[in-house]
Amino acid sequence: MRCLVALPAIAVPGRRSHPKPRPRRRGTLVALLGRCRCGRRHLLGASSAAGLLHLANPPCLAAPPIDPDVMLERVHPARPGWYEKLYVTALDKGMASYEAEIAEYKLNLFSQLSAEGKNILELGVGTGPNLKYYASADGVRVIGVDPNRYMEDYSRAAAISTGLPSSNFTFRRGVGEALPAEDNSMDAVIGTLVMCSVKDTNMALREIKRVLKPGGLYLFIEHVAAPDGSFLQFVQSALDPVQQFVADGCHLTRKTAENIEEAGFSSLSLNAVHLSSAYIISPHVYGVACK
DSSP, X not given: OOOOOOOOSOOEEEOOOOOOSXXXXXXXXXXXXXXXXXXXOOOOOOSSHHHHHHHHSOOOTTOXXXXXXXXXXXXXXXXXXXXXXXXXXXXXXXXXXXXXXXXXXHHHHHTTOOOTTOEEEEETOTTXXXXXXXXXXXXXXXXXXXXXXXXXXXXXXXXXXXXXXXXXXXXXXXXXXBOSSOTTOEEEEEEESOTTTOXXXXXXXXXXXXXXEEEEEEEEEEEOOOOTTOHHHHHHHHHHHHHHHHTTTOOSSOOHHHHHHTTOOSEEEEEEEEOTTOSTTOEEEEEEEEO
8 A cells, every 4th residue: 555645846866875695786866777697496305205205396486475465364364444435535635736746756767667568467457547647558458466355446546547458457355465466477576665565575575586587677656764874764763653653554664675686586777766845755766776
């Protein structure tokens, strides 16, 4: 589920690099599309007879750890209907200023995605504000995933308004920890303002890698914690419990950039931007990771 924020239209771009536990290629977004490749992982052995029997007929190594519907009820059981409807209305009516400010970054990000004929999964599709950037491409097929059932009508309407045939848009209630898609089935996974509200960020990133085809792209925009020791980080920490309650699990203090860097993508382009007038959630990161 996308988190709720409201910002005016002033942005100050910047870049930053994080220490990495091992070398990783970096490059421009365009370069990622042409040169990233992925190798194949292999199952190593087992030391017991049961393990040998298991190897004789192994399951898919990247299979989801649990049924998506079971995981949905475990980490994000349905809220009261009035709450979910109110949240959808708040997103639909209250995000205009944020979308106006972030638009230039989304244009830059989604321009790197050749969506024609592609299978795309958008995690935390919400009311569908991202669909206009990519869903008008010929032959694109989109799976929109969100735990809030009332997002379906809004996101489907947004998809149709871009020219996407209704048959090419599928809405699924689900969460990032168990995506409702097959292994190696998606050309791209999109997530904006969603890693703040998943229960387990690392599990969600593993799921993104599982469903992506080799060479597939993960496009992201996320608000993140302020720098350690800053006054803003202190304020975020103080307000985090309240934010989780009023914004359906949204955390203010997550270091999502570090999680993405450590997720094992073959290549990564990571950018930082400070949305100067959005005090509490002003630090953002955006970019593209390649499986």
